[in-house]
Amino acid sequence: MSFNLNKLLRPHILTIAPYTSARDEYTGKIGVFLDANENPYGSVTDGNHNRYPDPYQIDLKSKLSEIKGIAPDQIFLGNGSDEAIDLLFRALCNPGKDNVILLPPTYGMYEVSAAINDVETRKVALTEDFQLQPKKILEKVDGNTKIIFVCSPNNPSGNKVKREDILFLIKNFTGVVVVDEAYIDFSDEPSFITELDENPNLLVMQTFSKAWGLASLRLGMAFASKEIISILNKIKPPYNISGLTQETVLEALGNLEKVNRMITDILEERDYLEDKLIQFPFVQKIFPSQANFLLVKMPHATQIYNELIERKVIVRNRAKVLLCEDCLRISVGTREENIAFLDALEKVSSKII
Ligand SMILES: *Cc1c(COP(=O)(O)O)cnc(C)c1O
Numbered sequence: 001m002s003f004n005l006n007k008l009l010r011p012h013i014l015t016i017a018p019y020t021s022a023r024d025e026y027t028g029k030i031g032v033f034l035d036a037n038e039n040p041y042g043s044v045t046d047g048n049h050n051r052y053p054d055p056y057q058i059d060l061k062s063k064l065s066e067i068k069g070i071a072p073d074q075i076f077l078g079n080g081s082d083e084a085i086d087l088l089f090r091a092l093c094n095p096g097k098d099n100v101i102l103l104p105p106t107y108g109m110y111e112v113s114a115a116i117n118d119v120e121t122r123k124v125a126l127t128e129d130f131q132l133q134p135k136k137i138l139e140k141v142d143g144n145t146k147i148i149f150v151c152s153p154n155n156p157s158g159n160k161v162k163r164e165d166i167l168f169l170i171k172n173f174t175g176v177v178v179v180d181e182a183y184i185d186f187s188d189e190p191s192f193i194t195e196l197d198e199n200p201n202l203l204v205m206q207t208f209s210k211a212w213g214l215a216s217l218r219l220g221m222a223f224a225s226k227e228i229i230s231i232l233n234k235i236k237p238p239y240n241i242s243g244l245t246q247e248t249v250l251e252a253l254g255n256l257e258k259v260n261r262m263i264t265d266i267l268e269e270r271d272y273l274e275d276k277l278i279q280f281p282f283v284q285k286i287f288p289s290q291a292n293f294l295l296v297k298m299p300h301a302t303q304i305y306n307e308l309i310e311r312k313v314i315v316r317n318r319a320k321v322l323l324c325e326d327c328l329r330i331s332v333g334t335r336e337e338n339i340a341f342l343d344a345l346e347k348v349s350s351k352i353i
Contacts, residue, residue, distance in 0.1 A: 003174055003201040005227050008146060013091050018234045021055055053243035056233070060246050063253045070193055070223055076232040079240050081182065081207045081220030082109055087232050088203070089117040092146040092176065100147040101140055103132060105156055105321045107180060110149045125322060130157040130287070132165040138172055146175045153183040156318050156329045158289035160189045170199050176228070178203050183291035185211035185263055186270075193223050200225045210292060211263050212252060217245045266292050270332045276342050282349055284326070293331045300352050301326040307348040313341050 006014060022036035039050045061072040068075070078084040093100065095118035102110050102121050114121045122140045124133055137148065148169055152161035170177045179192045181204055192204045203224040209215035219241065222232065252259070270289060277283050277296060285297040295318065298304060305317040305328055316329040333341065 005200070005225075005231070008175060009091055009231065010094050013231065013235065016234065019238050021052070021238045023052060023055055047244075049243060051243070052239055053241065053246055055238045055240075057241050057246055060241075060250050060253075063250060064221070067253060067256070068191075068193060068223065070196065071226070073226040074196065074223055074229055076222040076224070076229045076236075077241050078220045078222065078232075078236070080209065080218040081180070081205050081222075082113070083236070083240060084205055084220050084222040084232065085109055085113045085178075086116070087235055088147060088176070088178065089113055089119055091231050091235060093117060093119040094144075095119060098144045098146050099142070100149065101137060101145060102149055103137070103151075105130075105154075105318070105323050106149070106151045107155045107182075126154070126157070128323065130154055130159045130323070131162055132169070134165050134168045134172075137169060141173060141175075145173075147178055148173055148175065149178045149180065151180040151182070152189070153181075153187050153290040155182065155291065156293075156295055156316070156321065156324060156327075157287055158183075158291045158293055158295050159287065160187055160290045163189070166192070167195070170195070170202050173201065176201050176203055178205060180205045182207045182210055185259070186267065186292050187290035189290065196223060196225065200227070203228060208249060208252070211266075212249075212259055213262065214249065214252065217248060219245055219249055266332050269335060269338055270294065272335070273330065273332060273338050273342075276338075280345065280349060293329055295324065295327050295329050297325075297327045299326055301328050303352050304328065304345070304348055307351065308341075308344055311344040311348070313344040315341070 026035060036052055038052065043049045057077050060077065061075045064075055065072045076084060099120035099122050100114055102123050103126055104123055105126065111121055124137045124140055127133060150161060150166055152166065153159060154161060166179060179202065181191055184191050184206060192202065196202055196204065203222055206221045208217060208219040270292065273294060274286055277286055283296060283298050287295040301319040302317055305315060308315060318324040318327045318329050330341065
């Protein structure tokens with residue numbers, strides 16, 4: 001079986017001529033710029049944001065390339081991972097005709113993006129311990145299956161997915177396998193980026209929204225072959241990453257020490273939360289986590305969720321999600337936040353149970 005990107009793409013994508021911006025036609029940095037209808041006086045705000053940003057994010061990608069050990073032309077940057085997901089649908093899936101495979105319980109955005117793009121989703125549940133059923137997944141594949149979305153570590157379960165199962169899918173599927181690594185920085189599992197050279201049908205997603213603490217900036221990364229990346233670049237809105245985001249993230253990338261320190265702190269707090277939660281007699285199960293949250297099974301989860309809200313502690317209710325019955329998903333907070341949550345849980349539980 002072989003992967004042929006040109007055959008997989010929606011035919012019209014191949015022939016589209018991308019928008020060429022003023023910054024494409026003249027790439028010099030110095031001069032009198034009267035080509036983009038910008039405001040020459042500066043901005044209404046203190047900082048100057050009056051010039052359009054680099055549409056290809058060259059400085060940012062060059063720094064990322066060093067850190068991630070991958071060529072700049074194998075990196076796509078999107079307005080959150082959500083943009084990369086949407087562009088993949090638009091590049092590969094003919095509305096009303098093609099399909100993708102989802103592996104619930106998993107991140108909700110794949111399904112939303114499929115629905116927006118009028119693309120059928122075929123679902124193959126994870127096992128009880130949230131692992132793949134690779135053979136069943138391949139049985140769902142037909143000639144119109146374009147993408148399989150794998151999330152590892154998985155949201156909302158928090159576990160890592162067995163590497164050999166993901167590799168089995170990559171090797172035996174002729175569409176694109178997306179491995180969403182939003183939580184990879186909290187995991188002891190190495191990234192799938194190292195598998196890209198050998199697997200032209202693999203796309204790895206990561207994000208600045210979690211470990212880097214930059215959710216508000218909206219910056220997601222996709223890593224893949226340069227052929228796949230060039231298609232995403234061709235169909236993206238030209239200035240999808242703001243100048244402010246590019247500058248701020250470039251600065252962040254110069255401070256690996258801080259992100260590593262925060263990751264260490266979060267992992268310590270995850271252990272703390274787990275230790276404390278285990279001591280609650282009604283906590284039935286804490287699923288092993290490789291992420292910055294815990295999925296916790298307890299009876300009356302929805303009632304507890306509502307009572308926690310009364311006490312201004314907000315967790316995520318996953319009780320209605322497949323394989324997550326009676327489960328709450330709790331993001332790891334600071335020590336103060338974790339104590340506030342544990343205190344509230346103590347009070348709530350004596351009331352309910
Ligand atoms: C949080 C999360 C993301 C991040 O999305 P952004 O749009 O980059 O903020 C991606 N995938 C999963 C599974 C997530 O949980």
